[in-house]
Amino acid sequence: MEETKNDRISPREFRAAEGVSDWRVVFDGARAHFATGSFEKGAALVFAIAELSDAAGHHPDVELQYATVAVRLISHDIGDISHRDLALARRISIAADELGIVADPSRVQTVQIAVDALDIPAVMPFWEAVLGYRQEGGEDVVDPLGHGPNVWFQQMDVPRPQRNRIHIDVSVPRDEAERRVAAAVAAGGKIVNDAYAPAYWTLADLEGNEVDVAAWRDDSD
Incomplete structure (x- = not known):
């Protein structure tokens, strides 16, 4: 329906709404992770x-595993979260509560691979072909089955020799980000750049391979 096309809601508004404490907004929508304890x-x-x-008339992505159910809400017609997602999130949380199922927001995350490229249109078809993905917009290739991580292409202005050209982005909720960074440092990593924290931190392993722990989506307007 046409009236649904402009019902976008900001991550900040979503997070501030009543009845969505189970949910967190990350790169690819609003997610919840329910600890069911059994397949049944x-x-x-x-x-x-x-x-x-x-x-x-609005459908999420749902993943059922032995002891968990993961749910992702996003409105594909606008490419973002909407008031439709907010309403459905509330109803899903009520249903989970009635079944005695508790959410674990600390398990929410989205992982993507970031590729720095000088000529994005030239390199994107390679990744689309080799991964069996499809292009989405001008900067991403995505798994049509929804299983693998998104691959995002970041525009480079000039070559950067002796530096990683591919890194991992881990999108986590704001209330999980600092714990995740601390755990990575305790496991032998180091913080490469925290100038933009708490929006995101760039970390590296002992050999310099980088990862961004990003919480900016959960705190944006």
């Missing part, structure tokens, strides 16, 4: 989500 209980939650989604 997880299946019951998935069934409840299916009924709620059909009734709303």
